[in-house]
Amino acid sequence: MNPAAAELWPYLMLIIVGYLPNEVWRVLGLVLARGLNEDSEIVMWSRAVATAILAGVIAKLILFSSGALDTIPIWVRVAATVCGFLGFVLIKRSALAGVLIGLTTLVVGGYLTAH
Amino acid sequence: MPVPATYDSSSAAFLGGARRAVSSVFFPVMMGTYIGIGALAHDFGLAPWWLALSTIVVWAAPAQVILITAIGLGSSMIEAAIAVSLSAIRLFPMVVSLLPLLRGPGTRVRHLLLPAHFTAVSMWMESLRHLPGIAPERRIAYCNGLSVTFMSTAVTFGFIGFYLARGLPTVFAAALLFLTPMSFLISTANNARMLMDRLALVLGLVLLPLLVYLEIGLDLMWTGIIGGTLAYAVHRLRAAAT
Incomplete structure (x- = not known):
């Protein structure tokens, strides 16, 4: 590959591998959502599917981590998730409290298991 | 039902959305997530301006992580494109369930182009x-004020x-990467007012x-x-039973 092509390669990847396969779902949603109202059955079903996919992404990021997160044992990651969630439920349903408790548990657990 | 919030002008509504973004739980989460992604892009040898452009045109953290990893590791383009597209399926039902809230009597499709592109977990939640508490014409x-603030x-x-x-020491880098699933989980649970939403969340986590x-x-698709x-x-079934 000549230098100019090597320089442009990541930008080409960005459009072809990043932008297009990602954006197609938004455009599809835009086209197919015409004329639907917020209580219609297909919108309800779509919301349930979106929530389940999001839950799947969450499970994937926690259980099958990559990079630096993979250096933390899986049971520490799961325990941190449970602690964070319990913190959220018990402390007046404060999302920020839950997130902070989860992060703290992960850092402390990660530090203790590494030493 | 409370009276919808009315704004005198579109720019006042835009600013209202921007203020909502800043006070949202996703605001600190967005900072943390993108610090993590910035670190990832650096590790894989991509330029900071490339990352900025990818945030604007892709605007989906999971897809960006897949893309950065694929370029960095030199994976096949087809494989990476399929993975990105699978991670993005969730955007389809999000757009479908969001647009009816935005569409009023005089709304043209071109007015919905930006909100459709801006659709991502944070903005959708x-x-x-x-939105139900905002006057329909605003x-x-x-929504654009909310989204532009999140994106910036x-x-x-x-x-x-x-x-x-x-x-950054490894354990803190790990904490930054953990921020995304932890906050997604809590905000999904926070938004799940109906039994259907809670059930979908639990089923997704298990499936x-x-x-x-x-x-x-x-x-991910089958989940x-x-x-x-x-x-x-x-x-x-419950609706039919009552």
């Missing part, structure tokens, strides 16, 4: 929660993460590892279709 401006924050903190990357364990391909449909079916 805040919109679903707050919802698009409100993401771009800014991508740069910060990129330049922070050199000095994904099960499908990965069974080595069924396209696990959504099976989990979502089951949750919806229970909702329908």
